[in-house]
């Protein structure tokens with residue numbers, strides 16, 4: 303089928319064939335984008351550079367529960383038949399380790415070279431961003447772009463980013479995006495959104511353009527307007543994900559609930575299990591804490607300053623003059639959860655949790671944020 307040459311309206315549902323995905327990837331590459339998408343590595347779905355549709359986890363599903371993650375096989379050849387894995391897209395905008403600058407000793411002292419962090423020299427295209435992840439990106443935009451200080455690395459990647467979202471047709475075992483009103487269907491923050499439909503005889507995508515850039519690229523591909531049957535299939539896929547979602551977070555009055563419960567006995571209870579390992583913050587797509595480390599070579603002639611991800615669960619993070627302000631596991635868990643669900647709202651005007659479920663799946667002892675909120679709520683009942 304030749305390219306349609308027609309500019310679709312934003313939000314209009316059109317159909318591209320299964321083969322259309324590879325054409326889309328080729329067009330993005332032609333525009334100079336480096337493709338980043340889901341792929342299988344070490345028994346998990348991770349986000350890495352991909353070059354074609356064959357790098358995607360075709361026919362792969364995931365089975366997730368509190369403290370457990372496993373890949374499985376689907377009966378079809380779906381490209382996006384899984385949910386979110388251990389990594390989030392934040393690692394491309396807010397790298398886990400970033401050299402801020404280096405300095406070399408000279409006769410007068412030190413001369414700083416590379417006074418700004420190096421930025422990627424290619425524009426990125428994220429392929430397969432889920433609705434909860436779009437919300438997480440919007441939260442990180444507030445942190446890194448909309449405050450008093452703008453993060454230059456984040457901005458350089460974000461400004462040229464092309465986002466292909468994928469609407470979830472299944473819910474992961476630990477997802478609760480419906481409770482957080484962040485999914486499972488993408489409503490904004492993307493250039494193109496895809497709903498993948500697989501059936502006995504059919505395999506196609508219902509596509510919507512969410513930006514002019516998305517509409518322009520779509521016009522260079524063969525597509526046809528969606529008929530009612532195809533629109534219904536897309537709706538049913540979203541409904542299936544909603545019906546499958548096993549976890550719920552009751553958010554009504556959650557900020558006040560946590561503010562009233564600084565002294566709840568539940569914090570002690572969860573601290574008996576929590577290892578303070580920081581996994582939950584590393585996998586979280588919205589957590590943004592970092593620390594700064596200076597290193598030198600053995601001669602002391604060359605020094606570097608690095609920014610690295612840090613976590614409110616590490617002892618060093620809350621060490622200030624005079625000692626540590628959160629020396630118990632109880633106080634660190636309370637800080638993390640209260641920040642996510644209460645103080646974050648005061649700070650940024652939105653919850654710090656998008657309901658992706660990663661912190662539940664990747665907690666080695668299976669601590670579940672939805673259960674902790676429920677327990678605190680129940681603890682208040684007379």
Ligand code: SF4
Nearest residue numbers: 576577579580582665
């Ligand atoms: S809640 Fe779980 S993942 Fe988070 S620090 Fe505690 S043990 Fe680690």
Ligand code: SF4
Nearest residue numbers: 586655656658659661
């Ligand atoms: S707190 Fe947990 S469920 Fe919420 S966004 Fe972070 S990782 Fe996802």
